[in-house]
Amino acid sequence: MDCSEIEELLGAYVLRALPPDEERRVRDHLATCRAHTEMTDLRTAVLSLAVSAPAKEPPAALRERLLGAVRDEARQERAAPSARGLRRPIQHLRPLVALAAALGILAAGLLAWNVVLQVSDEGGGTVGLVRQFAGPMAAGSRVLWLSEEGLAVLEIQNLPPVSRDRVYQIWTIGADGRPVSAGLFTVTEDGSATITIRIDPAATRMIAISEEPEGGSDQPTNPPGLVAEL
Amino acid sequence: MIARLRQRDPEALTLVFDRLGRRAFGLAYQIVGHGAEAEDVVQETFLTLWRQADRLDPDRGHLTGFILTVAHRKALDAVRARRRREAHQTPLDPEMDALDAIDVEASAIAVLDGNIVRQALQQIPEDQRRVIEMAYFQGYTHHEIAAQLRLPIGTVKSRMRLGLSKLRDTLNERRRNGL
Numbered sequence: 021m022d023c024s025e026i027e028e029l030l031g032a033y034v035l036r037a038l039p040p041d042e043e044r045r046v047r048d049h050l051a052t053c054r055a056h057t058e059m060t061d062l063r064t065a066v067l068s069l070a071v072s073a074p075a076k077e078p079p080a081a082l083r084e085r086l087l088g089a090v091r092d093e094a095r096q097e098r099a100a101p102s103a104r105g106l107r108r109p110i111q112h113l114r115p116l117v118a119l120a121a122a123l124g125i126l127a128a129g130l131l132a133w134n135v136v137l138q139v140s141d142e143g144g145g146t147v148g149l150v151r152q153f154a155g156p157m158a159a160g161s162r163v164l165w166l167s168e169e170g171l172a173v174l175e176i177q178n179l180p181p182v183s184r185d186r187v188y189q190i191w192t193i194g195a196d197g198r199p200v201s202a203g204l205f206t207v208t209e210d211g212s213a214t215i216t217i218r219i220d221p222a223a224t225r226m227i228a229i230s231e232e233p234e235g236g237s238d239q240p241t242n243p244p245g246l247v248a249e250l
Numbered sequence: 251m252i253a254r255l256r257q258r259d260p261e262a263l264t265l266v267f268d269r270l271g272r273r274a275f276g277l278a279y280q281i282v283g284h285g286a287e288a289e290d291v292v293q294e295t296f297l298t299l300w301r302q303a304d305r306l307d308p309d310r311g312h313l314t315g316f317i318l319t320v321a322h323r324k325a326l327d328a329v330r331a332r333r334r335r336e337a338h339q340t341p342l343d344p345e346m347d348a349l350d351a352i353d354v355e356a357s358a359i360a361v362l363d364g365n366i367v368r369q370a371l372q373q374i375p376e377d378q379r380r381v382i383e384m385a386y387f388q389g390y391t392h393h394e395i396a397a398q399l400r401l402p403i404g405t406v407k408s409r410m411r412l413g414l415s416k417l418r419d420t421l422n423e424r425r426r427n428g429l
């Protein structure tokens with residue numbers, strides 16, 4: 021969508037009057053385009069609409085139910101801190117935002133991360149499935165997820181060979197969004213490689229690959245070229 | 251209060267509920283109509299606040315905007331799901347909890363007095379107000395509104411923008427006049 025199409029849709033967008041696919045496209049556009057400065061004004065007007073509905077006292081039982089539900093969630097969070105990341109789809113997205121911020125290359129990384137967000141949209145990974153890599157360099161690469169052994173086999177294809185002072189680095193990403201190095205590899209002339217890495221099945225949410233200087237980096241210095249959600 | 255939410259203090263959430271629950275429930279009730287469904291919307295809204303507490307700035311205006319934005323979305327989801335059931339349509343895939351845009355600036359400057367806003371709404375031309383209400387309070391998409399009112403889709407889109415701009419201008423004027 022170009023900016024003029026977006027401008028026409030802004031009113032409907034802030035009113036939530038767009039069907040899901042149009043809403044998603046506008047949201048994606050707005051994530052990377054700062055030209056639509058009318059947005060704050062429109063949102064201000066829409067927030068005011070919210071209070072034009074008369075306030076209404078909810079039943080007393082609702083407060084108790086809410087407190088009970090929150091206490092349950094708080095208890096679960098204390099019992100299994102990593103599980104908090106797994107239950108709700110929204111939690112799928114937050115580590116990516118944290119990761120993008122941690123990389124400090126938000127502008128360049130956003131396009132790549134939009135791709136990653138779409139991978140997340142397709143639902144949680146389950147044990148035993150093949151996961152396709154997504155991303156600008158994905159082109160047929162995939163992960164075979166052998167969870168019982170705690171292993172993932174990365175079948176890489178069509179990845180451009182890199183110069184001798186560069187290498188591909190594998191990252192595993194857990195619920196906290198921090199990439200942890202899982203190894204380095206290079207590809208053969210035809211752009212392929214098969215790498216087996218050990219993963220903690222409970223903790224690992226994603227596998228990403230980025231190009232790094234020879235010897236690898238402590239933290240990614242480039243946006244991921246391939247990402248697979250587990 | 252947001253700090254306490256971040257520290258995972260459940261009581262803090264009930265304090266926010268005490269402050270904003272009536273507004274959230276009033277909005278939900280106006281949209282979904284049924285008391286029980288409105289209660290579910292409100293409960294889910296405050297649970298969402300609990301789960302996303304670390305996205306918020308410690309800013310009172312921000313909290314109100316967050317609660318009302320989420321409540322509105324969940325109320326629309328409920329009314330749209332009901333409509334699909336009644337039309338024997340298959341339900342849409344459960345929409346992921348979207349990352350609601352938290353516009354802190356909008357939250358800070360929005361007029362939050364119901365009486366003032368209701369008066370300002372009356373000053374918007376009727377045809378613009380109608381499409382805004384059909385969208386915001388009844389959850390129709392612009393396509394559905396265009397079909398129901400037998401209008402070109404472009405007309406619906408522009409009435410929405412014009413109506414919201416007029417509302418914004420009217421509220422700005424009220425604020426400048428110290429009301």
